Structures are given as C-alpha cells and as structure tokens.
Amino acid sequence: MREVDHLILGGGGAGAAAAATLRLEGAAGSVMILSADRAPPYHRPSLSKQLLLGTADERRILLRPESFYQDQAIELALNARAAAVDPGRQVVTTAAGEEIRYGRLLIATGSRPKRLLAPGEELPGVHYLRRRADCDAIRARIASGARRAIVLGGSFLGLEIAMSLIELGLEVTIVECEGVVLPHVEAPEVSAYFRRHAEERGAQILLGETIAAIHGGDRIREAELASGRRLPCDMLVVSIGVEPDTGFLEQSGIALDEGLVLVDELLQTSAPNVFAAGDVTSFYDPVFARRRHIEHWDNAEKQGHLAARNMLGQRRRYDEVSYFFCDVGDVSFSMLGAPEEAEERIGRGSLEEKSFALFYLKGDLLRAFFTIGRPVEETSGAKGLIRYRVNLRDAKGRLHDPAFALDRLPTQTVLVLQGGGALGAFECGVVKALEEERIFPDIVAGISIGALNGAIIAAHPRHAAEALEAFWSDISVRTPPAACEEVATAAASLGILMYGVPNFFRPRWLPSFSAPMTPPMSWTSFYDIGPMRELIAKYVDFPKLRNSPVRLMVGAVDVATAELEIFDSYVDGLTPDHILASGSLPPGFPWTEIDGKAYWDGGVISNSPLDIVTDRCGPDGKRVFIVDLFSGQRPLPANMMEVMARRDEIVYSERVRSDLRLRELVGAYRGLVSGILGLVDPAIQAKIRQRPLYLELMGDGAPTRITRFVRPGRPGEPASRDYDFSDVSVRFNQKEGYALARRTLGTSSEQQLNAGPVPGRHVVPRNRSLPKFGDSDGLSGPEPQPAGPGSNGAAKGARRVRSGTGRR
Numbered sequence: 001m002r003e004v005d006h007l008i009l010g011g012g013g014a015g016a017a018a019a020a021t022l023r024l025e026g027a028a029g030s031v032m033i034l035s036a037d038r039a040p041p042y043h044r045p046s047l048s049k050q051l052l053l054g055t056a057d058e059r060r061i062l063l064r065p066e067s068f069y070q071d072q073a074i075e076l077a078l079n080a081r082a083a084a085v086d087p088g089r090q091v092v093t094t095a096a097g098e099e100i101r102y103g104r105l106l107i108a109t110g111s112r113p114k115r116l117l118a119p120g121e122e123l124p125g126v127h128y129l130r131r132r133a134d135c136d137a138i139r140a141r142i143a144s145g146a147r148r149a150i151v152l153g154g155s156f157l158g159l160e161i162a163m164s165l166i167e168l169g170l171e172v173t174i175v176e177c178e179g180v181v182l183p184h185v186e187a188p189e190v191s192a193y194f195r196r197h198a199e200e201r202g203a204q205i206l207l208g209e210t211i212a213a214i215h216g217g218d219r220i221r222e223a224e225l226a227s228g229r230r231l232p233c234d235m236l237v238v239s240i241g242v243e244p245d246t247g248f249l250e251q252s253g254i255a256l257d258e259g260l261v262l263v264d265e266l267l268q269t270s271a272p273n274v275f276a277a278g279d280v281t282s283f284y285d286p287v288f289a290r291r292r293h294i295e296h297w298d299n300a301e302k303q304g305h306l307a308a309r310n311m312l313g314q315r316r317r318y319d320e321v322s323y324f325f326c327d328v329g330d331v332s333f334s335m336l337g338a339p340e341e342a343e344e345r346i347g348r349g350s351l352e353e354k355s356f357a358l359f360y361l362k363g364d365l366l367r368a369f370f371t372i373g374r375p376v377e378e379t380s381g382a383k384g385l386i387r388y389r390v391n392l393r394d395a396k397g398r399l400h401d402p403a404f405a406l407d408r409l410p411t412q413t414v415l416v417l418q419g420g421g422a423l424g425a426f427e428c429g430v431v432k433a434l435e436e437e438r439i440f441p442d443i444v445a446g447i448s449i450g451a452l453n454g455a456i457i458a459a460h461p462r463h464a465a466e467a468l469e470a471f472w473s474d475i476s477v478r479t480p481p482a483a484c485e486e487v488a489t490a491a492a493s494l495g496i497l498m499y500g501v502p503n504f505f506r507p508r509w510l511p512s513f514s515a516p517m518t519p520p521m522s523w524t525s526f527y528d529i530g531p532m533r534e535l536i537a538k539y540v541d542f543p544k545l546r547n548s549p550v551r552l553m554v555g556a557v558d559v560a561t562a563e564l565e566i567f568d569s570y571v572d573g574l575t576p577d578h579i580l581a582s583g584s585l586p587p588g589f590p591w592t593e594i595d596g597k598a599y600w601d602g603g604v605i606s607n608s609p610l611d612i613v614t615d616r617c618g619p620d621g622k623r624v625f626i627v628d629l630f631s632g633q634r635p636l637p638a639n640m641m642e643v644m645a646r647r648d649e650i651v652y653s654e655r656v657r658s659d660l661r662l663r664e665l666v667g668a669y670r671g672l673v674s675g676i677l678g679l680v681d682p683a684i685q686a687k688i689r690q691r692p693l694y695l696e697l698m699g700d701g702a703p704t705r706i707t708r709f710v711r712p713g714r715p716g717e718p719a720s721r722d723y724d725f726s727d728v729s730v731r732f733n734q735k736e737g738y739a740l741a742r743r744t745l746g747t748s749s750e751q752q753l754n755a756g757p758v759p760g761r762h763v764v765p766r767n768r769s770l771p772k773f774g775d776s777d778g779l780s781g782p783e784p785q786p787a788g789p790g791s792n793g794a795a796k797g798a799r800r801v802r803s804g805t806g807r808r
Helices: 013-024 042-046 066-071 132-141 156-167 188-200 297-311 378-389 421-437 449-461 462-475 483-501 531-537 576-582 612-618 641-652 660-677 682-688 694-697 720-723 729-757
Strands: 002-009 031-034 073-076 082-086 090-093 099-109 112-113 124-127 148-152 172-178 204-207 209-214 222-226 228-232 235-238 242-244 259-263 274-276 282-284 290-292 323-328 332-337 343-352 356-360 365-372 412-417 443-446 549-556 564-568 593-596 596-600 623-628 704-709 800-803
Touching: 002 013, 002 531, 013 031, 013 073, 013 099, 013 297, 031 682, 042 132, 042 156, 066 073, 099 297, 112 694, 124 132, 124 378, 132 235, 148 156, 148 356, 156 172, 156 188, 156 323, 172 641, 188 204, 204 274, 204 549, 209 443, 222 235, 222 378, 228 274, 235 694, 259 274, 274 297, 297 483, 323 443, 323 694, 332 378, 332 682, 365 378, 378 694, 412 421, 412 612, 421 449, 421 623, 421 720, 421 729, 443 449, 449 462, 449 531, 449 549, 483 720, 549 576, 549 612, 564 576, 564 612, 564 623, 576 593, 660 694
Parallel strands: 002 031, 002 099, 031 073, 099 274, 124 235, 148 172, 148 235, 172 204, 259 282, 412 443, 412 623, 443 549, 623 704
Antiparallel strands: 082 090, 090 099, 112 242, 209 222, 222 228, 282 290, 323 332, 332 365, 343 356, 343 800, 356 365, 549 564, 549 596, 593 596
C-alpha cells in the first residue's frame, strides 16, 4: 500500500492551490494530487472564453507549468479517480483498485454539470462544459458544420458560452427558465441591461422556458420547449447548474448534506485529518453568520490555500469575501458577497457608460457589491466593508456619489497590548481613557500581561476599565511603610522576589499545600503561577468568550518547535491556560501545557502583536491603538543594572515600522502592471481589471492609521519595574497611562480640527463621541436586528434602486 503524507483529491483550483501552499509553508513529506482530469491543473473559467474562442492554447491556461510540480516534489496522478474513502484506516481507494494511505486528506473534487434528464438527452450534439475535453468536443462540433446553437441557461456561464458562440459565427438562442437573465445578480436593472447587450450582439433570448425533449436521429435536430414550441438546432449546450462530485463519499461516514461535504470554519470535515475545499463544501461563513455553498473559482482557490495551512496545524478560519467575475461579450463585471440577502440597493455611476457599481444592503450593512469599470480601490474598500460588517447608516446617503471614497470609512478598531509584567497597569489606564472617549476595540491582540488585560477587555466589551482596575487591585501588593517612596517600593520589590504575589505567582522554595516542594535540580522555573489561573477565571467567562463582539488574539511560543502560535477566540475554545501560556516567561514562570504541547511567553519571539492582527484580519482600513510599554529612546545606561534594564527595553520594544522599501517595490510593480495594461486594447483592459487576482493585488486598500501610547517611564527607573506589583507602583502606572492617553487623544483632536489628519496617526475628535462597537450608530460591529421597513431610509439624494427582501 502506498503512503502519502498529504493527499489531495481533485486537480482544480482548490487542489492546485492547496498543493502549492503546502510546499510554500514548508510541508515535509510527500504531496500528491489525485485528479480525474487528463490534464494538469488549468484555469477552468477560460473554458467558456479564451479556450472556446481559440484565443488561448492549452499551455496558456495551465495554472502552473508541469515543471513546477516536479520542482516542488508534488506528484500528479492524472486520469485517476477516487472511488472510496475509509477515514478509520485513513485510506483512499482509486477507481483502478489502488489503495493509498494518507496522513492528511483534502477533498477538492469540485462539481459536475447537472444533467438535463429529458428524452433525447443522449443524442450527439448535446454538450456540457466543465472540463477541457468538453470544450474540445464543442469546438469539434462547430468544426463539423454546426451553425445553429441553443444554450440552456441564462446565468453567468450560460451567457459567457452564448457570447463566445456568437463570436464564432453561430446563430444562438438562449433559453432561461427564470424571467430574467443573470437571475443570481438579484438586480432587475442589471439583468435588463445584459439582456439588451446580448440581444444587440445577435442572441435570441427566450425567458420563462425550458426544454422538455430533444429530437433527432443520428444527432440533435431540434429542441422541444415546455410550451410546445420547437427550435431547430445543430447543437445544444446545457448550463443549468452543477452538483458536487462526492458520490465516492456516500459510504465513508463523512458528514454530507445533499451531497455537499459539511465543514467547519477551519474547513475540517467530521472525520479526523480530513479537510475539504471548493465547490464540494457546505461551510460555516462567519462573515454572513450562516452556512454557505459557493461555486466560484476565487472561493475555491482561497479555500485551497487556507485548507493547506490548516492541514499543517495553523488553525485559521475561513472568513474571506470571494469574488466572482463574468465576461458577457466585451463587458466584464465582478460580484462579491451575498446579493440574495439585500433589502435595498444603491447604485453609483452609469451602466450605459460601463462605469457602474451597485451596493446591496441589509439594514445598514453592506452584504454584496457589483461593479463594472469602477476603480479597483473602490472594490477593495467594499470588500472590507462586507467582511467586517461595517455599519453604514451615516454613510448611506453618500454611497451614490462616485466621488465618495470608501476608504474614508474605517472598518475595525484594534487595540494592541504588549507584555511588560507590572507595567501592564499602564495599559489599564489607557483603556480607561479610551472608553471615556467612547473608543471600543473590535480586536484586541495581546502578549504576556497584555494577553491577561486583553482577555478581560474581550470579556467585558465597552466597560472593561472597571474590571481591569479590580483585577489590578487584586494582584497589587501593599507597600510597607517607609521614610520615602523609593525605599518603600524597593522593599516591596524585594518582598515580591522572595515571597511572590499572592494572587499571581508564588516561589517554589516556599512550602504550599496545593503545590508540594520539589528539589531545585528539577525546577524549570522559579515561580508557580497557579494562583493566576484561578484569578483570570474569576474575571473572564471563557465559555462565552467566543461570542464576544471583541475578538481576542494572543501569542505563545511552542517550546519544542520555537514557533509562535496564535490563539484566537473566534477559532479556539480559549481557557485560562491559553492566556497563561502567553505570559509564561522563563525562567521566572514555567511553561504552560495545552493539548500536550508546552508554551512560553510570546514575547520571547515578538512582543508586538500587530503582525498577528494584519495576518489574521488583513492590513487595510483599520484604526490601531498601540500601547508601548518600553520606550524606544533612552540615555545611555550608567551601570550594570541600567544596562540590563535597557537591554530588555530594546528586546521588548514595539517595532511597528513602515517598510518603505517594500512599499516602493510594490508601488513599482503596480506601476509596471499599469504601464503594460496601457499598451493593451481597452476592451481587454476592462476584462483584466475585473479579474479577482487583479482586484486583490492592485487595490491599495483603505489606509491603516496608528496611534501609539508610549509609556515614558520615570527618570532613574529601577530594574524592578516589570515585577514591582506594589500598590504604589500599580497606581502610578495606571495614572500615567490614563494621563498620557488623554493628552495623546486631545492632541490628535486639536490637530484634526486645526490642520487635518496627522500621517501615521488615527485622530479622534474630542468634541464628539466615536461610535460604539455593536451600536446601531457604530461604524462596525455585529449585525444589528432589523429596525423595520422604512427605518433605514437613505438620506436625501441617494438613488434608491429597490426595496424588499431581495430573496428569490
């Protein structure tokens, strides 16, 4: 029996993307693609366009040259189909009877065309278009003399096929059972425009009809409609939808729903070590808070990339907004989101001028976006508004205006909290000031003590300051009376070193009933942090954390692999141990074990978790508040104690920098692409500009603005500052954080009022309240409850295109 570490079933977009990502992410062991197709993975959307027209050869539509798979040690098993899967044995049986044992399995077999199931359907001349061989068969039929064609289905693929056949010189009739073409666009004015466009190019369109029977002898001669009308034809192309290619899973025990593989938001199936991606999946979509099934090429590739990462244990959830593009003759458009959810549509621009966008709204949330010929930055901005469920109540009145840039709307508020031991009280003061300015985070990313503070913030959305103050009161140590404050805090720090902090950590050299003494030679830390486990559980309701409107992300280092691991409240079932793992700084504290793995403080690798946020939530359109506990600039140290303290400051200082060289390089490549496009025919340009990859890479996205609260520290600050949990120092740090945040926010407000925004800083006007996360007047937050018909009316001047539920 063959053994494969990473076995991928399916050679489409999802399977090819997964194989490439496995190697990109450093997957060890063997990778194999088992594909029923006879050709290496190719770009299937080209079948109804360039390949059917004969403007692209077979090599040009390959996703990657065949040499790529050889160079990356990816085995391509072509013309090989899976016949059965046994998850218990972790074995796949092929149609040829070969058994392959897998370590991880990805099901990405895609879909197959729905059959017409009408009398005469088996006659020569009846075609479907799903694989390259289907395209070859259609071209062969045309070459043999076919001149009259019927296309059954007037949706995306059907219209593309029809327009290509017209361009090849055929007489084409489109038969569509719905009352409009492109019914899934959910916009009658758009459907009417494309009907006119198709008819002007020569198509005959019959709506509200379907084919009941096919007549002919040695080949198709005519199609009989349900109304009784008969249409002479030489060829029929059926495009009435697809169904998942998962028949081989029926006896596997893997959970299916109407043939679709049920997966969670990590794309895991009900079977261990088995994932699924692309057209075969029914997945939970956290963007729309429901199960969805998407048959788009862009979705398949994105799920393939993510599934591969999760096969390697990265635990990333699928919360993307996929693109769909379509070419109807010389007009190309893109659609993203879920238009079927819309209750209202607002348009901008002109369809006739081929510069048009349509916003699909449910209440005050953007749920989908349709675009023809609009700037790529606009599409990128709309994607962020959909993905992060940004409340648009105050902006709806301007959506119709093409001059209103969507990147003016921040999508998420992020709070980044560093590690720094007792200095974490400074973060408590900052949070109090932010809440007074009605600034509430959508995301909190924390390391070490920042993870502890972040967990409390996420557990107490919009009123965390009070809980944080109580928490810091619980872990502060009473300062002994002394002649001066310096002597008192020094004595408190020495006592903390010797005796620990009652509600935080205790030394191993002191006896305890709950933690029996062990000989020093077997110690892996000086202190035990069992008390903190109980205290954090007091302030954080962990079972409810996943449903909090505040997303919490904390980082810890795998001791065995030295890799930073991210624990995400929207993905993982967080426990006190996940938070303690982020703060298990050696050698003071022991590692924390989770699922058999040992973790140390995440600050060992990175004390600045902004990169966590950009990696998991995207880099664009955020207002970021960073609390920096370690100053970047200090006088030169004067003694060894100051040298050690300064070393720690440098190691743990915040490192958010604008990588100017990278920005220049990206800008140069974008300029190069734009320059090359300028040499291309305008009609081809328009099609390229609607491709998902172009939209993803060429849009700058909304700017991210950063406000930093840098703790200044006291002159001559002692080296004990990060373990000085005395009540005097805790109160000082809280007050200092509060005062500095108030000053920073106040300065930003004055600068905005007098001189406009400051580059690199998010400005917050003090004379108004910022919208609260989750409020109906907020800029972002969970989907609000519908307020009833008419209550969400667009401002005067907005072009209201349609009201109603929008459901078909």
